[in-house]
Amino acid sequence: MKTDILVVGAGFAGAVIAERFASHGKSVLVIDKRSHIGGNAFDELDSAGVLVHRYGPHIFHTNAPHVEEYLSQFTEWRRYEHRVLSSVEGNLYPVPINLQTINQLYSLSLDEEGVAAFFENVREKRTPIRNSEDIVLNNVGRDLCDKFFRNYTRKQWGLDLSELSPAVAGRIPVRTNSDDRYFTDNFQSMPAEGYTRMFERMLDHPNIRIELNTDFRNVRNKVDATQTFYSGPLDAYFDFCFGKLPYRSLSFRHEHFAQKEQYQPVGTVNYPNDYEYTRITEFKHLTGQSHSGTSIVREFPETTGDPYYPVPTSENQALYQSYKKLADAESGTFFIGRLAEYRYYNMDQVVAAALLLSSKLLNNPR
Structure with missing residues (x-):
């Protein structure tokens, strides 16, 4: 041939x-x-x-x-424009962590300058940066790390934050403003x-x-x-x-709900601390499709299977x-x-x- x-x-x-x-x-x-x-x-x-x-x-x-x-x-x-919420202690908070997240989580009413000062106060300064744990603790401190990052990472990668390169957590922004978009790209x-x-x-x-x-x-x-x-x-x-070469795999459990127009308020909800799955995505948010029912997918990280990450x-x-x-x-x-x-x-x-x-x-x- x-x-x-x-x-x-x-x-x-x-x-x-x-x-x-x-x-x-x-x-x-x-x-x-x-x-x-x-x-x-x-x-x-x-x-x-x-x-x-x-x-x-x-x-x-x-x-x-x-x-x-x-x-x-x-x-x-x-x-x-994709928006993501994270389920923490029974409530939904915007991620990436931003002004809204901090004010809702800690019952505060900080402005941008106040949130910047909050981060500066709670952060654990790490030098040099050796791993993803150093990145997160250096940016947002231990409480936010444990609530939003540590267990999600352990589920996603099968490793602790301290075992992963800084590049993993380095991809996740932290914001002092109220921008709740997951991405900020022009397009x-x-x-x-x-x-x-x-x-x-x-x-x-x-x-x-x-x-x-x-x-x-x-x-x-x-x-x-x-x-x-x-x-x-x-x-x-x-x-x-x-x-x-080690790869992380995923399995997907799709589900349809007839006569239910919306399952969740945004495209994706993360579950860092509960359940075996890491997140649920509802597709109609992404596609804008009109339908009397709705379909979701739950993602389960796995060690074996098709290579993804x-x-x-x-x-x-x-x-x-x-x-x-x-x-x-x-x-x-x-x-x-x-x-x-x-x-x-x-x-x-x-x-x-x-x-x-x-x-x-x-x-x-x-």
Whole structure:
């Protein structure tokens, strides 16, 4: 089987690579071991007719105009600003922690200056910053850490805050104002017809052929490609020769409520201290869909299963570097995306990286 380009994985990284090379006259074969395109951003109507994200909520946001412009070729957008509440001691509080959170939690009436002083008073100064616990304690102190962060992290990662790299908690902002949006990017919108429809348009090109339910291991020696773009787990590509890179997995329990228009007040509610699941997302908030019922998903972190999140510890990063040396030595194969690069990527970051790589290669073939 001969093709110019082999793309392994039909998520954001693979779809962008496939579209770019196909649009420049290259023949492209896209394979995916799942039965659908779109990767973890795949969405579809459930049995009740509600549009749901099968692999948990995907909220698109970016500060990169070129990413917005590129994806806008394949979708219209619905403006949506995500809001999250956290269930603590039976009450719901805005997260990221902000002025409203502090005033509600401690029955205060502070302004921005007062909240800044509050944080300064309760924080435990940590120097140097060695891990995520240091980050959180340094920012908001022990009580807020224990109420909002510590147990959520333990559920999500199976590790204590003190065992995770600073990058994990460093992603979580703390605000002194009353901005209760989860993201503050300039562009915050959802594909108007869903992610899957957007992916269908991206891959709808005469130069692109798609083969689903196809495992790379079964075809890697059967496809004659000039260049290969791999977005699967990096350790699997090299047959786990250094051992398995740890990933955190998730299981999803979807539920529909007939004749119930709304289940919760915002798109996502976190449960840091109660239950086995970490959060519940109600999809109609995200999509704006009108329906007499509503559908939700509960997320349960797991140790085994499909890989979703690279586990950010120094030991795991060292193991990744061993695999990266092998990857860098591969001729004609490029590794892109969250799993292949063993890093946490937002969707827009994946798109930006794929656009940059394809541009470099198309302008300077090697």
